[in-house]
Amino acid sequence: MRIFAFETYEEMSRHAAAVMAAEVRENPRTVLGLATGSTPLGMYAELGRMCRAGEISFRDVTTVNLDEYYGLTPDHEMSYRYFMEKNFFSLIDILPENTHLPDGTAPSPAMECQRYDRLIDSVGGIGMQLLGIGHDGHIGFNEPADQFVPGTNYVRLTEDTIRANARFFASEADVPRYALTTGIRAIMQAKKILMVVNGAAKAEILCRALFGPITPQVPASILLLHPNVTVCGEAPAMAMIREKFPTAIEK
Ligand code: F6R
Numbered sequence: 001m002r003i004f005a006f007e008t009y010e011e012m013s014r015h016a017a018a019v020m021a022a023e024v025r026e027n028p029r030t031v032l033g034l035a036t037g038s039t040p041l042g043m044y045a046e047l048g049r050m051c052r053a054g055e056i057s058f059r060d061v062t063t064v065n066l067d068e069y070y071g072l073t074p075d076h077e078m079s080y081r082y083f084m085e086k087n088f089f090s091l092i093d094i095l096p097e098n099t100h101l102p103d104g105t106a107p108s109p110a111m112e113c114q115r116y117d118r119l120i121d122s123v124g125g126i127g128m129q130l131l132g133i134g135h136d137g138h139i140g141f142n143e144p145a146d147q148f149v150p151g152t153n154y155v156r157l158t159e160d161t162i163r164a165n166a167r168f169f170a171s172e173a174d175v176p177r178y179a180l181t182t183g184i185r186a187i188m189q190a191k192k193i194l195m196v197v198n199g200a201a202k203a204e205i206l207c208r209a210l211f212g213p214i215t216p217q218v219p220a221s222i223l224l225l226h227p228n229v230t231v232c233g234e235a236p237a238m239a240m241i242r243e244k245f246p247t248a249i250e251k
Helices: 009-026 041-052 080-087 109-122 159-168 184-189 200-211 219-225 235-244
Strands: 002-006 031-034 062-065 067-069 128-131 153-156 178-181 192-197 229-234
Touching: 002 009, 002 235, 009 031, 009 041, 009 128, 009 192, 009 229, 041 080, 062 080, 062 109, 067 080, 109 153, 109 178, 128 184, 184 219, 192 219, 200 219, 200 229, 200 235, 229 235
Parallel strands: 002 229, 031 062, 031 128, 128 192, 192 229
Antiparallel strands: 067 178, 153 178
């Protein structure tokens, strides 16, 4: 695992964008596993800039997003499809048919989970998976639980996640209670993982995730078993790691 710390969010975003850009240049047909949330916004903007400047192309790239709220249509302003179109896909030259998210309007969540796992297999698995981390240690919408769930699954969001995500909605009551999320298997089978994290509020959970113990109560802790993880963190999010494991940080 490589852990990098940056003084500012902008520096972190630029470095993470450079890591993803290197993957796309090396493997122009790569499959990117993507995340929503506030953390990757700077990185997506930087990749958009690079694409406009002709420094990189996503023409042959395929994307599979981690998750989608259940019950929101793709044109709903709070759906993750809408988020991705607005904050990333419209900034780059990716072909719309190569972008995939779970379908939050599928009548049967169970069948949609199976379809999404087959889709990930059919594109050859994920080359680089981008992850944020929730305050409770979730990755995708894989929430703290008694077991790790391998396949794409239909989950009830925890109160913590509902509260954290309420900032994007008119009120907490508007946050959907259910979501579809890629499971731990597809994430762990990604050839490379890139995690971005900012904010002092994530310092403790990030330290628990990256230094163990490995437990489904901190879903991100499973990444300790992955052979190729790069973590890009803004300094406040790195505070506890800096204090407890200072030599683990590369920059
Ligand atoms: C979103 C996702 C979530 C977020 C996490 C952090 O697709 O998979 O796991 O990465 O909730 O969100 P932010 O970046 O908003 O703190």
